[in-house]
Amino acid sequence: MNLLIKNGLVYDPINGVEGEEMDIAVKNGKIVEKVNERRAKVIDASGMIVMPGGIDIHTHIAGSEVNAGRLLRPEDHFIDFEAKTEVTRSGVGRSVPSTFITGYRYARMGYTMICNPSMPPLEARHTHEELDDTPIVDKATYPLLGDWWFVLEYLEKGLIRECAAHVAWMISATKGYAIKLVNPGGVEAWGFGRNVEDLDDPVPNFGVTPREIIRGLCKVNKMLNMPHTIHVHTNRLGQPGNFTTTLETMETVSDMADERPVIHITHCQFSAFKGDDWSTLRSGAEEISKYVNSHSHVTLDMGQVVFTDTTTMTADGPWQYTLYEISGNKWINHDVETETGSGILPFRYRRKSYVHAVMWSIALELALLIKDPWRIYLTTDHPNGAPFTTYPRIISWLMSQKARERMLEKINRKARKRSLLQDIDREYTFDEIAIITRAGQAKALGLRSKGHLGIGADADIAIYNIDSRTVDPSRDYRKVRRAFKNAAYTIKSGRIVARNGVIVESIFGRTLWVDAVSSLDDETATKVSKDIEKRFREYWTIELENYIIPERYLRFPICIQPRRRSEK
Amino acid sequence: MKVWEGNKKRALRDLFEIDGEPNDSPRAITLRISGDLRKVRMIGANMTDGKIIVKGNVGMRIGEKMSGGEILVEGNVDSWAGCMMTGGRLEVKGSAGDYLGASYRGSRKGMSGGEIVVHGNVGNEAGCFMRGGVIKIFGNSGGFLGVHMSGGEIVVKGNCNEYPGAGMLDGKIVICGLVSSIVPTFTIEDIKETVKVNGEKIMGPFYRFIGDIADHGHGRLYISKNRNLHLKSYERYL
Numbered sequence: 001m002n003l004l005i006k007n008g009l010v011y012d013p014i015n016g017v018e019g020e021e022m023d024i025a026v027k028n029g030k031i032v033e034k035v036n037e038r039r040a041k042v043i044d045a046s047g048m049i050v051m052p053g054g055i056d057i058h059t060h061i062a063g064s065e066v067n068a069g070r071l072l073r074p075e076d077h078f079i080d081f082e083a084k085t086e087v088t089r090s091g092v093g094r095s096v097p098s099t100f101i102t103g104y105r106y107a108r109m110g111y112t113m114i115c116n117p118s119m120p121p122l123e124a125r126h127t128h129e130e131l132d133d134t135p136i137v138d139k140a141t142y143p144l145l146g147d148w149w150f151v152l153e154y155l156e157k158g159l160i161r162e163c164a165a166h167v168a169w170m171i172s173a174t175k176g177y178a179i180k181l182v183n184p185g186g187v188e189a190w191g192f193g194r195n196v197e198d199l200d201d202p203v204p205n206f207g208v209t210p211r212e213i214i215r216g217l218c219k220v221n222k223m224l225n226m227p228h229t230i231h232v233h234t235n236r237l238g239q240p241g242n243f244t245t246t247l248e249t250m251e252t253v254s255d256m257a258d259e260r261p262v263i264h265i266t267h268c269q270f271s272a273f274k275g276d277d278w279s280t281l282r283s284g285a286e287e288i289s290k291y292v293n294s295h296s297h298v299t300l301d302m303g304q305v306v307f308t309d310t311t312t313m314t315a316d317g318p319w320q321y322t323l324y325e326i327s328g329n330k331w332i333n334h335d336v337e338t339e340t341g342s343g344i345l346p347f348r349y350r351r352k353s354y355v356h357a358v359m360w361s362i363a364l365e366l367a368l369l370i371k372d373p374w375r376i377y378l379t380t381d382h383p384n385g386a387p388f389t390t391y392p393r394i395i396s397w398l399m400s401q402k403a404r405e406r407m408l409e410k411i412n413r414k415a416r417k418r419s420l421l422q423d424i425d426r427e428y429t430f431d432e433i434a435i436i437t438r439a440g441q442a443k444a445l446g447l448r449s450k451g452h453l454g455i456g457a458d459a460d461i462a463i464y465n466i467d468s469r470t471v472d473p474s475r476d477y478r479k480v481r482r483a484f485k486n487a488a489y490t491i492k493s494g495r496i497v498a499r500n501g502v503i504v505e506s507i508f509g510r511t512l513w514v515d516a517v518s519s520l521d522d523e524t525a526t527k528v529s530k531d532i533e534k535r536f537r538e539y540w541t542i543e544l545e546n547y548i549i550p551e552r553y554l555r556f557p558i559c560i561q562p563r564r565r566s567e568k
Numbered sequence: 569m570k571v572w573e574g575n576k577k578r579a580l581r582d583l584f585e586i587d588g589e590p591n592d593s594p595r596a597i598t599l600r601i602s603g604d605l606r607k608v609r610m611i612g613a614n615m616t617d618g619k620i621i622v623k624g625n626v627g628m629r630i631g632e633k634m635s636g637g638e639i640l641v642e643g644n645v646d647s648w649a650g651c652m653m654t655g656g657r658l659e660v661k662g663s664a665g666d667y668l669g670a671s672y673r674g675s676r677k678g679m680s681g682g683e684i685v686v687h688g689n690v691g692n693e694a695g696c697f698m699r700g701g702v703i704k705i706f707g708n709s710g711g712f713l714g715v716h717m718s719g720g721e722i723v724v725k726g727n728c729n730e731y732p733g734a735g736m737l738d739g740k741i742v743i744c745g746l747v748s749s750i751v752p753t754f755t756i757e758d759i760k761e762t763v764k765v766n767g768e769k770i771m772g773p774f775y776r777f778i779g780d781i782a783d784h785g786h787g788r789l790y791i792s793k794n795r796n797l798h799l800k801s802y803e804r805y806l
């Protein structure tokens with residue numbers, strides 16, 4: 001089907017288009033120069049804004065911890081369910097929705113690609129099964145490698161080339177997209193009831209420090225020329241005073257910087273705490289943003305907290321234990337063999353809680369104080385800070401000081417007094433919103449045919465019913481919220497999938513994975529694979545042959561082959 | 569008025585014969601429902617006022633989240649009757665299934681107010697996560713009566729299966745019949761001649777236990793002394 005989107009106000013930051021009235025033509029799932037108007041379906045987008053489909057760089061939507069979260073929270077399903085329609089399947093879940101509902105709800109908001117950020121390699125098969133079941137959107141998933149025994153051992157011995165070969169094998173075997181680190185070293189230490197205190201606290205039973213893991217994997221990431229940077233959930237996440245660790249984490253790889261960023265700090269809000277304990281908690285957003293504003297090697301995402309009931313889930317077992325101690329809620333902690341760990345726990349963020357209100361403020365402060373929108377992306381670390389369905393509210397806070405003030409009036413008094421938001425008058429433009437919700441992510445993920453509307457790009461398009469020429473988002477923030485909640489049209493691979501909040505066609509998106517190849521000589525490569533075979537027999541509960549996921553196992557795989565870097 | 573039949577919306581009048589006049593004041597309304605209601609769920613859910621009289625056995629979740637008014641069932645009710653209710657009155661002439669006045673699965677918000685009276689028996693986990701209100705059972709109760717309860721009162725005139733009050737933090741459970749076993753994390757406090765439930769005096773004597781200590785709870789468990797000779801060994805701790 002050919003499409004012609006006429007007279008829309010196009011926001012395509014990658015191609016420098018900012019709200020110009022123009023037509024977009026679509027043929028065979030791609031954006032093309034022009035189509036024959038008489039043979040195309042014409043969408044009248046006059047008075048509406050047109051953007052590339054949204055991209056979420058960090059959202060927990062599939063795999064073992066998400067599924068365990070579903071099992072833990074029947075009361076979350078009970079309050080939110082959708083009946084089957086002609087085109088959609090039924091499903092449940094507010095903070096941990098079922099796979100189908102996840103796909104539909106993202107599509108309704110105009111999102112067309114989502115990245116699942118923490119996959120224990122052992123659970124990769126299950127994760128891909130769920131991703132395959134998540135309709136409409138394209139997907140990618142990042143295997144957890146920062147506490148993986150092999151990585152720790154290779155780095156301990158200084159065998160960086162072998163480490164790279166092993167990581168390449170892991171990424172390909174699990175059909176992953178990027179290298180994920182969660183509390184590097186700390187999750188492994190937690191297996192023995194401990195955590196790591198800072199970047200130089202050695203991991204028990206391994207002679208490496210978190211700093212060496214971060215630097216090692218950053219180097220490996222460059223050697224493999226991965227499309228994305230290392231994706232880091234920092235050490236000491238969620239602890240008051242952790243902003244210094246975050247600054248150090250960014251600084252420790254600054255010498256590896258080149259023209260592209262080399263590290264992504266995810267859900268940065270949780271890593272920007274100042275103070276000595278919960279009662280003296282303060283925002284570290286000023287320090288973090290100051291560093292980011294003067295260094296180009298870092299990208300971040302927000303990890304916005306919204307006052308609501310949600311479910312927290314992360315590989316960071318010790319942090320989840322802390323949350324259990326704070327809340328007394330039901331919880332799950334899990335150690336994934338030699339690979340990683342995880343924890344899950346329901347949580348309610350309350351406006352009147354000092355700590356929660358400070359957290360709410362920090363994420364917005366970060367997004368507003370970091371000057372370059374290309375380096376910070378909108379996330380809630382779904383569902384940790386809030387369900388992804390709260391994005392429209394966050395967009396309105398970013399675009400309107402008035403909307404922020406409205407919320408400020410309702411939060412804890414002490415938190416309000418200390419919030420930096422009072423002195424920030426920056427308001428995002430539609431163009432900047434397009435950057436932090438799609439274009440920036442596409443760039444950070446190294447996606448060439450997504451996040452923009454240039455000729456040859458994937459025809460993943462969102463049309464929102466709001467006229468940027470007449471609506472003042474600062475004043476009419478409610479209109480903004482409404483427009484971004486339900487896209488007037490969501491187009492995926494050139495097909496209209498959602499229309500004003502109704503799914504009109506359900507198709508399946510693709511799973512992007514990276515076929516990482518190391519540049520090892522044959523002899524070392526053989527040694528590395530011998531090593532894997534031997535260790536598998538010794539340590540794992542499953543056979544190596546069952547561990548590797550063949551490409552044909554995925555519904556619609558897209559393999560990305562990074563160009564090999566010349567190595568010195 | 570629309571109701572769900574399976575996953576389809578149907579008009580109520582297609583499924584029931586309806587007569588009577590509508591009235592603007594809910595208080596003045598009395599609904600009488602009869603027929604084969606064993607698979608009809610959520611009768612009177614979220615009701616705030618008025619009265620419902622049901623003839624026959626009914627399905628799950630009758631009176632769920634009700635906050636006022638009265639439901640009278642002349643028959644049995646299935647599981648989750650009165651679950652999460654906050655006020656009003658539910659009376660069942662027959663027996664009830666599991667999770668009477670309980671929270672929904674996974675949630676900690678059980679019944680927090682109102683009154684449930686069951687003339688027959690009840691299944692397992694009646695009063696699970698109960699926070700307030702009264703449950704009165706004239707027949708026998710299944711296991712884990714009042715599990716995790718943190719407030720309110722439950723009285724069972726008949727016998728009770730194992731572990732009443734497991735994980736309870738606060739509130740009162742009175743059992744007049746035989747109890748097969750007490751959770752070991754309850755301690756015996758004293759013997760009481762009578763106990764009051766919802767203003768009504770119930771004759772004992774009762775062993776009074778406090779617990780569940782494993783959850784730092786201080787709930788009160790009253791167990792008939794005369795009907796539970798196997799608990800006599802506890803007396804040496806008095």
Ligand SMILES: [Zn+2]
Binds near residue numbers: 117118314384
């Ligand atoms: Zn996360």
